[in-house]
Structure formats: C-alpha cells, structure tokens
Amino acid sequence: MEVRKGLLYSKDHEWVQEVSESVVRVGISAYAQDQLGDIVYIELPEIDAEVAKGESFTVVESVKAASDVFSPVSGKIVAVNEKLEDSPELINESPYDEGWIIEVKSDELELSDLMTAEEYARYIEEV
Amino acid sequence: MAAKTPLYEHHVNLGAKMTEYAGFLMPLQYTSIVAEHQIVRSDVGLFDLTHMGEIFVTGTQAEQFLNYVTTNNVAKLTPGAIQYSFLTTETGGVIDDILIYRVPEGFYLVVNAANKEKDYQWLLSHAPEGATVTDLSPLTALLAVQGPNALPVTEKAVEAKFAEIPYYHFVDLPYRGERIRVSRTGYTGEDGFEIYMPLHIAPLLWEQLLAVGKPYGIQPIGLGARDTLRLEMRMPLYGNELTENDTPLHAGLGRFVDFDKGDFIGREALIEQKSAGVDRKLVGFVLKEKGIPRHGYNIIREGEIIGRVTSGTMSPITQKGIGLGYVDSVHAKIGSIIEIEIRRQMMPAEIIKGRFVTNK
Incomplete structure (x- = not known):
C-alpha cells in the first residue's frame, strides 16, 4: 500500500497535507481504504463546521460497514470534496489526490504529534 | 486457532x-x-x-x-x-x-x-x-x-x-x-x-x-x-x-x-x-434517500420504535440502501413508509414485496 511521502499521518489512518500555513487538507490513507473495502457512501460534513482533533467528522460506508473518520487536527472546515457525494469510490481509487475529504483552517494547527510517512509505514506494518 | x-x-x-x-x-x-x-x-x-x-x-x-x-x-x-x-x-x-x-x-x-x-x-x-x-x-x-x-x-x-x-x-x-x-x-x-x-x-x-x-x-x-x-x-x-x-x-x-x-x-x-397471529413480521425495505441501513438500527414510525434492522447494505445492483428487519405486524404492510434511524437521522424507506432485484 502506498504511503505518500511528504504527508503527515494520524494513528487513525488519516493523512494531512499542509496547503498553507493555516490550512490543511485531510483524507484517509491507502491502507485505510484497503481495509474498508469498496466505499459506497460518505456523509459529507458541512463547510464552516468545527472539527476537533481525535473526534469523528464524517462517516464512510463500505459495503460491509460504516466507519467513523477522525479528524487529525482541530479547526474549522473550509472546503469539502463535493465530488465524493456522487463518487465516493474516489477514496478507493485515489486516496491521496482525487479522494481528499476536507480542508481545515486553524491559526494554531497542531501537527507535531502526527507521524511522518516513514513512521506511518512502520506503524501499519505493526498493526 | x-x-x-x-x-x-x-x-x-x-x-x-x-x-x-x-x-x-x-x-x-x-x-x-x-x-x-x-x-x-x-x-x-x-x-x-x-x-x-x-x-x-x-x-x-x-x-x-x-x-x-x-x-x-x-x-x-x-x-x-x-x-x-x-x-x-x-x-x-x-x-x-x-x-x-x-x-x-x-x-x-x-x-x-x-x-x-x-x-x-x-x-x-x-x-x-x-x-x-x-x-x-x-x-x-x-x-x-x-x-x-x-x-x-x-x-x-x-x-x-x-x-x-x-x-x-x-x-x-x-x-x-x-x-x-x-x-x-x-x-x-x-x-x-x-x-x-x-x-x-x-x-x-x-x-x-x-x-x-x-x-x-x-x-x-x-x-x-x-x-x-x-x-x-x-x-x-x-x-x-x-x-x-x-x-x-x-x-x-x-x-x-x-x-x-x-x-x-x-x-x-x-x-x-x-x-x-404473529406480533412481528420480517419485511424488506428500500431507502428512498442515500444511506445504508445496518444490522441493529432502529425502525421508526411516527416517532415510535416499531422494529429493528436485521441485515442491510447498499445493493451493488440497484445502488440503493436495502435491508430486512422485524417490525410490529400492524406496520408490516407492503408499500408502507417507515423510517430507519441512521446516526440519529430518520431516513424514509418503503416496505417492498419480494426480492430487491429481479434476475432474468
């Protein structure tokens, strides 16, 4: 499973990409989408909603089950990938690009506890 | 093992x-x-x-x-x-x-x-x-x-x-x-x-x-x-x-x-x-909006719990949320609209007769 270099990762298998100093893009890792299987539905959150680090901000549903997606950062949602509404399978097909889920803005982004790609690659080998 | x-x-x-x-x-x-x-x-x-x-x-x-x-x-x-x-x-x-x-x-x-x-x-x-x-x-x-x-x-x-x-x-x-x-x-x-x-x-x-x-x-x-x-x-x-x-x-x-x-x-x-007469019956239902019913979800009608989902998925053929569940017999009529409680939201569903897909 690809672990995209240059991204940061949470223990809950979300990735974080720094878009600017105060905005990050968030999605789920290739490993996570593979574990879930075919994603057939996502309950997209609303723009302007507050998200809290470690708390669920959306639910992705595979054929088998519904799974929470936990926010790797705290802040306010400033963008939502509307394409997922009709094509949730983009999360399977392109987890790091077309399948991104939200963008979060915060003046005090806390990223220091997230893993680097190398650390995350080791982490998923152990689980 | x-x-x-x-x-x-x-x-x-x-x-x-x-x-x-x-x-x-x-x-x-x-x-x-x-x-x-x-x-x-x-x-x-x-x-x-x-x-x-x-x-x-x-x-x-x-x-x-x-x-x-x-x-x-x-x-x-x-x-x-x-x-x-x-x-x-x-x-x-x-x-x-x-x-x-x-x-x-x-x-x-x-x-x-x-x-x-x-x-x-x-x-x-x-x-x-x-x-x-x-x-x-x-x-x-x-x-x-x-x-x-x-x-x-x-x-x-x-x-x-x-x-x-x-x-x-x-x-x-x-x-x-x-x-x-x-x-x-x-x-x-x-x-x-x-x-x-x-x-x-x-x-x-x-x-x-x-x-x-x-x-x-x-x-x-x-x-x-x-x-x-x-x-x-x-x-x-x-x-x-x-x-x-x-x-x-x-x-x-x-x-x-x-x-x-x-x-x-x-x-x-x-x-x-x-x-x-049985007090509850197994029914099949199709969600009228996007969403997926799952085992254990409540089935609701007019604010009351009338039953529970036993199986649910998104039909890979019809792309709709489908499920089976037991409901109180008075609510089991074909064509009735029930609600499935999905993460505290009420999603309307219709009780249907027979299979969810017809094969040739």
Whole structure:
C-alpha cells in the first residue's frame, strides 16, 4: 500500500497535507481504504463546521460497514470534496489526490504529534 | 486457532483478504465485494464453502426422527430431491435453517457453519434407537459455482451433464476416483451448483473449475459478496433474520412448516402462534434517500420504535440502501413508509414485496 511521502499521518489512518500555513487538507490513507473495502457512501460534513482533533467528522460506508473518520487536527472546515457525494469510490481509487475529504483552517494547527510517512509505514506494518 | 480449508493456500495466493468466520479462516474478498457481486450476477463465480456443516442421518428410524425434529415434511422428499427446513425449539424458535437431501442410505443435512456443533448435539440428544447421526463436516469440502454461466462451467469441469437436474435436486457421481455430490442449489439467487466432496479432491476441482471457467468469466468470490448476493435476493441469514427468538412464522417462512405431518418439536407453539397471529413480521425495505441501513438500527414510525434492522447494505445492483428487519405486524404492510434511524437521522424507506432485484 502506498504511503505518500511528504504527508503527515494520524494513528487513525488519516493523512494531512499542509496547503498553507493555516490550512490543511485531510483524507484517509491507502491502507485505510484497503481495509474498508469498496466505499459506497460518505456523509459529507458541512463547510464552516468545527472539527476537533481525535473526534469523528464524517462517516464512510463500505459495503460491509460504516466507519467513523477522525479528524487529525482541530479547526474549522473550509472546503469539502463535493465530488465524493456522487463518487465516493474516489477514496478507493485515489486516496491521496482525487479522494481528499476536507480542508481545515486553524491559526494554531497542531501537527507535531502526527507521524511522518516513514513512521506511518512502520506503524501499519505493526498493526 | 482458526481452521483452514484445503484451499487456504489457493486463497492466499489469489490475494484474498482472509477473515475468521465460524472457526475457519475464509476469504472475505479477492478483489472487491462489489466487483465479485457483479461477476456472479453477470457471469459466474466460484466459492469455497467448506466451513459449512454436513450431517448424515441413517437407520430404520431416520425418517421418523427427522420428521420429529424438523418443521417440513421429510416423507414428501423423493430420492434425489432436497428440502429446505428448520430445526426448532419447543417454543418454535429457529435452531437452524437447513437443507435435507434424501440419499440412498438415509438423509444428508447441510447446516450453517456457525451452528454445526449445536445442531449435531441437538440431533444426537434427540436421536432414538434406530437412527444414527454422524458429523461428516471434518471430511467434507464444499464448492459452489453460481451465476448464469454455472451450468456449462460445472458440466465441463466434472465432465457430466447437469441440465436435466431440476432446482433443489442432486446427483452423486464419480470424480477423480472419489464420489462427489452435485446439487442444484445456492445462496445467490442465480442458477448454480453446490458440490460436496472429500477434502483432498477440493484443490483439484477448484483448479479445474477456474481453468474451464476462464472463457466464461469465472472469478473466485469471497464471503463478503456471498452476503450481499443473498440479501439482494431476500434470503435469510441465520444469526440475523433467524435466531432462537424468531419462529419460521415471524420470518414469513411458514410454507416450510407442515402442521399436518404429525407431531414435531415446536408444533404446539407454532400452531398457537399461527392461530393468534404473529406480533412481528420480517419485511424488506428500500431507502428512498442515500444511506445504508445496518444490522441493529432502529425502525421508526411516527416517532415510535416499531422494529429493528436485521441485515442491510447498499445493493451493488440497484445502488440503493436495502435491508430486512422485524417490525410490529400492524406496520408490516407492503408499500408502507417507515423510517430507519441512521446516526440519529430518520431516513424514509418503503416496505417492498419480494426480492430487491429481479434476475432474468
């Protein structure tokens, strides 16, 4: 499973990409989408909603089950990938690009506890 | 430690994601549940179902005994035919839903993987003198070939003709020096066969089916798609739609209960339930908006909980949320609008009649 270099990762298998100093893009890792299987539905959150680090901000549903997606950062949602509404399978097909889920803005982004790609690659080998 | 079927290495080499089910390591999916589901509907799929249980009942009292512990009428079973039936408790609760084959030497019962030990003990404890019960599960492998192309693929692999075998009938025949049992049954709603054989034959037949099936589009199919395939066809799953708290009448399966055959375990309770009417019924429903019902979700009407979802998924064929669930009988009318509580949201759904997809 690809672990995209240059991204940061949470223990809950979300990735974080720094878009600017105060905005990050968030999605789920290739490993996570593979574990879930075919994603057939996502309950997209609303723009302007507050998200809290470690708390669920959306639910992705595979054929088998519904799974929470936990926010790797705290802040306010400033963008939502509307394409997922009709094509949730983009999360399977392109987890790091077309399948991104939200963008979060915060003046005090806390990223220091997230893993680097190398650390995350080791982490998923152990689980 | 989970058991492995004789095909474990084959599954791993095919890239299957394995899962533990009923004490066995079984393939959950090889590629994707949705893709595998569609292959079975459009072409043909191959399943390893060796985790299922097979129990042999023989002896002079075998027929009377089985008629006493099951709900359907075993006496009506002609040689070569198969019957769907239930083992029930004194209160009419379903211990298991099973298939009964009338074989030359007696009866061959096919039972659910998760229930085989329970069923075997139940049968042993009720068997009279003159009826012998043997668990053949540890010696038996089961493969299923399911889909519109199942007939030519099975015929070519086994080198025999099966077109004349009606649905719910079987034949025994030699294959590679052993006897195998080929049965026109399945759990997908498609045409197809289930093939029982000694364990060591399974890898040979598996490889043969995949080889001759290639031009017919055959793919191996995991348990994930097995579940969505059966649900689309509204077939009950033990543990979801059927438990010891549910009777065949609750589940709308009263046609497999023969009250006229004489006494059987659960008869009195079921007669009483039939005359009083069931308090809840199994219904099938389709969500009217995007969303997926799941096992355990509440079913609501006018703010009141009227039942619970027993199985749900997104139909890979219709792309709609579909499900089965028990609701209070007064709310079970076809065409009624109910609500499914999905993460505190009320999603409207319509109770429908019959299967969720129609096959050709």
